[in-house]
Amino acid sequence: MELLFGVSNFGKIEHAEITLSDFTLFVGDNNSGKTFVMQLLYGVLKELRNAKPVLKGIEEHGEKELTYGVEWLKNVETQMNDYLSKNKKKIIRGIFHKDIAIEQLYFHMVNMDEIYVCEVNECEYDEFSGDEEGVVKKVQGMDADIYIADVNVKSREKKSSILFGYRPDRESLKQILAGQMWKMILLLGNTENVVGRQKEDTLFLPASRTGLQLLSKYFFAERDRKAVYEIDNFDFDFGDEDGEDIKDVTDNELGLTMPIYDFLQFLLRYNRRAGLVQRNKNLLRFIERHLIDGQVKHVGDEIYYHPDGMPEEKEDIPVYLASSLVNEITPIIKALSGGKNYRYIFYDEVETCLHPLKQGEMARLIVRLVNSGRRMVVSTHSDTMAGKLNNLLLLSFSEDSEEERKEKLKKLGLSKEDLLSDAKVHVYQFVNRPDGSSYVEELKFQTMPYVGYDFKLFMRSLDELYHETDIILK
Structure with a gap:
């Protein structure tokens, strides 16, 4: 299953539909909205992660089995879209700390062909006191094995297990498991093995990461200094005569x-x-x-x-x-x-500060990160980076024989770890318009002829460079 997020009339973005999968790549002009959309997606995922679990549509099969199937998925999609529609302005403000125009914000689950089955069993386990005597007591708990099955296939695959340190009632169990299923779908990753542990497994690496890293300690020291100053000098004015609240001192002053x-x-x-x-x-x-x-x-x-x-x-x-x-x-x-073992990484302007040869090595790293099970959302405006990634994808998706592929890898100084293994890829090109707006188009992997992704914006730049050189040398 993949998640498609859509926006219309969001800032300078006229319309965009982005499918988040194993590997999502943004390419395009400067100031075309790549970072803008990337931050929006990161923030929306974070917002939806904490949404109230949907209970409608859960199927019960006896005391030991709960199924979160297609009907439940449809109800989740409806409820979450209602939430996004009603709260889009608040969500935008929370992400950007500014009111930014947005007409639509929505998402769809692409290919609802997965069923989540939870098998629940009561269990008993030992709990150690932790003191010198090492006293052990028996704890009555519960475990839930989570399986994913395809609606078109009878077999199913165990995805994860959840251990409860107590025995929740039926309704609480359904709600907890619904929340875990939703996080699995949303973040395309594993559930936590122990209920109650909250782990943020999504990371945003901004384009300005070098400067932020060097100044991060100063930033937090300055923030704490300002907070102490505001508390020491607070005059306890809780509003004006019209009941208007005063500005929160933490309202994005930074x-x-x-x-x-x-x-x-x-x-x-x-x-x-x-x-x-x-x-x-x-x-x-x-x-x-x-x-x-x-x-x-x-x-x-x-x-x-x-x-x-x-x-x-x-x-x-x-x-x-x-x-x-x-x-x-x-x-x-x-x-x-x-x-924290981050499973979802947003990597903005991945080529920053890298020599063209090092960009090739970074492209190999991105592929290896995807192969490790991480979901990557990457942006670039480097023709070198885009070209190297495209070459790796051409090799990955080719119909070469095993021997032909080995020979090519050897000649290129690559290894099989540099080829995507069973990963879904989506590539989007951001294009500026003369009126200051921009639009987003999905690029398709071309097999006839076998050229992969056709990055027209980068090709135009190379053509202009060639034309300029040709004029100079004549």
Whole structure:
């Protein structure tokens, strides 16, 4: 299943329908609305994640089985669209901290062919007291195994298990599981194994990540200083004579959108987690060997860079003195090694600060991130990045024999890990109009002739460059 989000007359965007899947790519002009739409999608996903669970349409099969099928999915879609329609202005204000015109905001579930089946069983497990005696007590709980089945196929696949530390009543159970099913659909990821743990598994990496990273500590120190000052000098004026509330002191005085603020929070709360480093060791090794040519080290709150070839006994380089490339890549290293295993990553202007050859390596990393099970929403206005991604997709979707593919990979210095494995891809081109508005069109993967995605905007730029050179050399 895929999720399609639509907007009309949103800021400068006349109309856009974006399908979020395994890999979604935005290309286009500067100031065409790519970042604008990306931040909107991030914020809407976050808003809907906390929406009230839908109970209508849940099928009960005895005491042990609950089915969240097509009827339930349709009810979810209807209720969530009602919510978006009624609250779109509030949602926009929450994301951008500004009133921005928007006519429509909606979403659809594409291909409602999945059924979510929950098998519930009572269980008993041991709970340790944690003191020196290690007292164990028996806890009456419940577990729910979640399966996903295709409506056209009888077989089903176990997706996850949820363990309850208590035994909820029937209605509470239906509501909790409905919420978990909705998060599975919305974020296209696994549910939590223990109910009650809330983990934010969506990350937004903004285009300005290098500067934000270098100044993040100052930002939060300044924010705290201002908050203390406001409290110390607050005169307890609760409004004017007309009952108008005074302006909240936290009302976006720092001039940041919600996704940018969340990114700063991500930097502030980073804490290296050995288990996650081990799980993502291949991705981290690829970054070290192919992108930054060295290692990023965290010592307390400080970050250092150790280039390849530099003797171990030599002092590491503080990251603020390292190259812009190292600073640019550090946030994705943190995402793969910190306290949370981010499964949904929005990566704006992915080519920033990268030499064309390094852009090729970044394209390989994006594919590997998708293959690791992460959902990627990526933007670029680099013809090099778009071309490299297109080449990797051409190889991935080709009908070459195994031997032919191996030979091509060898000649190109690539490996099978650089090919998308069973992933759905959607590519969108953002185009500026003369009147200042922009429109969004989905590009189709062309197989006849076999050229992949035709990035006309980039081709026009290359044609103009060739024409200019031709005139100069004549």
